[in-house]
Amino acid sequence: xxxxxxxxxxxxxxxxxxxxxxxxxxxxxxxxxxxxxxxxxxxxxxxxxxxxxxxxxxxxxxxxxxxxxxxxxxxxxxxxxxxxxxxxxxxxxxxxxxxxxxxxxxxxxxxxxxxxxxxxxxxxxxxxxxxxxxxxxxxxxxxxxxxxxxxxxxxxxxxxxxxxxxxxxxxxxxxxxxxxxxxxxxxxxxxxxxxxxxxxxxxxxxxxxxxxxx
Amino acid sequence: xxxxxxxxxxxxxxxxxxxxxxxxxxxxxxxxxxxxxxxxxxxxxxxxxxxxxxxxxxxxxxxxxxxxxxxxxxxxxxxxxxxxxxxxxxxxxxxxxxxxxxxxxxxxxxxxxxxxxxxxxxxxxxxxxxxxxxxxxxxxxxxxxxxxxxxxxxxxxxxxxxxxxxxxxxxxxxxxxxxxxxxxxxxxxxxxxxxxxxxxxxxxxxxxxxxxxx
Numbered sequence: 001x002x003x004x005x006x007x008x009x010x011x012x013x014x015x016x017x018x019x020x021x022x023x024x025x026x027x028x029x030x031x032x033x034x035x036x037x038x039x040x041x042x043x044x045x046x047x048x049x050x051x052x053x054x055x056x057x058x059x060x061x062x063x064x065x066x067x068x069x070x071x072x073x074x075x076x077x078x079x080x081x082x083x084x085x086x087x088x089x090x091x092x093x094x095x096x097x098x099x100x101x102x103x104x105x106x107x108x109x110x111x112x113x114x115x116x117x118x119x120x121x122x123x124x125x126x127x128x129x130x131x132x133x134x135x136x137x138x139x140x141x142x143x144x145x146x147x148x149x150x151x152x153x154x155x156x157x158x159x160x161x162x163x164x165x166x167x168x169x170x171x172x173x174x175x176x177x178x179x180x181x182x183x184x185x186x187x188x189x190x191x192x193x194x195x196x197x198x199x200x201x202x203x204x205x206x207x208x209x210x211x212x213x214x
Numbered sequence: 215x216x217x218x219x220x221x222x223x224x225x226x227x228x229x230x231x232x233x234x235x236x237x238x239x240x241x242x243x244x245x246x247x248x249x250x251x252x253x254x255x256x257x258x259x260x261x262x263x264x265x266x267x268x269x270x271x272x273x274x275x276x277x278x279x280x281x282x283x284x285x286x287x288x289x290x291x292x293x294x295x296x297x298x299x300x301x302x303x304x305x306x307x308x309x310x311x312x313x314x315x316x317x318x319x320x321x322x323x324x325x326x327x328x329x330x331x332x333x334x335x336x337x338x339x340x341x342x343x344x345x346x347x348x349x350x351x352x353x354x355x356x357x358x359x360x361x362x363x364x365x366x367x368x369x370x371x372x373x374x375x376x377x378x379x380x381x382x383x384x385x386x387x388x389x390x391x392x393x394x395x396x397x398x399x400x401x402x403x404x405x406x407x408x409x410x411x412x413x414x415x416x417x418x419x420x421x422x423x424x425x426x427x428x
Contacts, residue, residue, distance in 0.1 A: 011282065013289060037285050040277060043257030063254060064280045066301060066328050068225065071251050075227060087280060089303035089329025093358045114280050115303025116330040144307045 003214045004185035005030035006203055007060070007167065008194045011037040015046050019053065021195045026054055028203040029194060031187050033060040034081070044079040051080025058082045064112050066090045069097035077105035085110045085134060088117035096128050110134050110167065119158060126162055132186055133159055137170030148179060160184040174202070177209035185214070217428045218399035219244035220417055221274070221381065222408045225251040229260050233267060235409045240268055242417040243408060245401050247274040248295070258293040265294025272296045278326050280304045283311035291319035299324045299348060302331035310342050324348050324381065333372060340376055346400055347373055351384030362393060374398040388416070391423035399428070 008029045012018040018038050026032070032054055034046050039061060047061050061076035065086040076084045086098050088111050095109065102109050110132040111125050122133070135156050137146060148170075156166055160183045168180055169189035177188070188210075193202050222243045226232040232252050240246070246268055248260050253275060261275050275290035279300040290298045300312050302325050309323065316323050324346040325339050336347070349370050351360060370380055374397045382394055383403035391402070402424070407416050 011285070013285065035282075036280075037282055037289070039257075040253055040286060041257050041289055043253075043255055043259070045257070064278070064301075066250075066278045066280075066303075066326070068249075068251050071225070071227065072254060075251070075255055087278075087301065087303060087328070089280075089301060091328075112280070114301070114305075115328075116332070118330070 001184060001214055002165075002186075004210050005058075005187045006194070006206055006210075007031035007033055007169075007187040007189040009033045009035045009062070009169070009189050009191040010046075010050075011035035011191055013037060013041045015042045015049060018042075018046065019049060022050055022054060025194055025199055025203075026057065028200050029057070031058040031060060031189075033062055033189065035191070036062045036064055039063060044075055047076060047079035047081050060085070060110070062112075064114070065094065065098055067094055069094040070101055073098040073101035073107075077101060077107045081107065083108045083110055083132070085112045087111075087115075088113050088121060089115045092121075092124050092128070095125060095130065099128055099130060108132055111164075119162075122159055122162055122164070126164065131163070131165060132167065133164045134167045134169065134189075135159070136168065136189075142171045148176065153179060153183075156180065156183050174205040174209050177206065178213055181213040215398060215428055216379075216400075218424050219272075219401045220408070220420055220424075221245035221247055221383075221401040221403040223247045223249045223276070223383070223403050223405040224260075224264075225249035225405055227251060227255045229256045229263060232256075232260065233263060236264055236268060239408055239413055239417075240271065242414050243271070245272040245274060245403075247276055247403065249405070250276045250278055253277060258289055261290060261293035261295050274298070274324070276326075278328070279308065279312055281308055283308040284315055287312040287315035287321075287323075291315060291321045295321065297322045297324055297346070299326045301325075301329075302327050302335060303329045306338050306342070309339060309344065313342055313344060322346055325378075333376075336373055336376055336378070340378070345377070345379060346381065347378045348381045348383065348403075349373070350382065350403075362390065367393060367397075370394065370397050386420075388419040388423050391420065392427055395427040 010018040061081040165186035167187040275295040379400035381401040
């Protein structure tokens with residue numbers, strides 16, 4: 001099993017701040033994400049500028065695409081994204097439209113697991129060639145105090161067994177890492193925890209835990 | 215029952231083209247929508263500029279918010295939006311976070327009905343004070359040839375009976391209008407059909423049909 005990577009989510013509301021954070025964390029993260037907030041605040045110039053500044057990082061655009069798949073995918077991939085996210089609530093035709101554009105750019109699609117998605121949905125994503133999904137506590141659910149449950153872990157294992165590589169997010173701390181042992185994990189995603197004064201230190205502790213369990 | 219309004223969805227990938235379309239249709243539409251595509255392409259400057267150009271129109275920002283509700287809502291409302299959209303797949307805490315910000319701006323939330331949402335979800339949205347929802351064929355489903363079904367109309371009636379005002383979209387033609395008679399309809403949404411050479415004419419035919427059925 002490949003070792004999970006570390007991903008920073010940039011959710012600043014202005015590009016200048018986001019670029020500063022990206023520069024400060026680039027040496028210790030593998031994947032840089034233009035978060036939905038940053039993408040809506042500043043548009044695709046955020047993707048273009050981060051691509052230019054960080055040519056060797058994997059760059060994700062977190063659009064949570066729900067419709068208009070071909071055009072949104074074209075916008076993000078042509079701006080320099082390697083991966084884009086598509087909502088689990090999107091019609092399968094939308095997922096397929098995004099996949100087709102991704103293939104043209106050698107990009108990848110990540111399904112964002114929100115709402116009442118089912119394992120049937122997961123099989124239909126897999127059947128059209130989708131290889132990644134993102135599992136998380138929602139930011140707002142997290143604020144409401146809802147933690148990682150057995151049910152979460154069971155679903156992750158089922159997705160992993162179906163062949164999906166999972167990116168995991170939602171207030172991840174180094175102590176959480178052991179929970180996910182045995183799951184095909186693509187990245188662990190964090191924002192503020194990696195960006196602050198103690199960001200490098202947090203990343204180092206995450207790597208140590210990753211090396212312990214993968 | 216109030217008469218449905220007519221809404222243009224601006225899904226251009228650059229602001230200059232979108233502003234031109236908005237100016238050309240402003241005299242015969244009631245609601246101007248910054249579509250998801252335009253919002254991701256150009257960011258919140260699209261909302262700010264359209265607000266400035268069209269101070270008397272209702273302005274919608276179609277974010278299909280799925281997480282990070284408070285920050286996204288603040289971005290769009292502070293840029294001048296009157297309404298924002300929130301995905302049916304969002305956690306109820308996210309919907310509530312958006313509603314709270316909307317109330318501070320005298321704005322409104324529209325639930326975008328994608329994915330496996332249920333009438334239980336609809337009741338929970340209503341219970342926190344949400345009054346609008348958007349019902350549509352997905353753009354990609356439409357391209358795949360999936361039309362308005364009895365099931366669609368039944369669900370719309372149930373939502374209308376729960377008290378929701380619906381905006382209806384997805385390749386609407388004047389001949390479709392009669393299908394929705396008896397449903398509390400807030401707006402009919404179209405893009406290219408209202409924007410082209412025959413846009414004014416299409417809008418006039420839509421109004422005539424609306425006057426016939428509401």
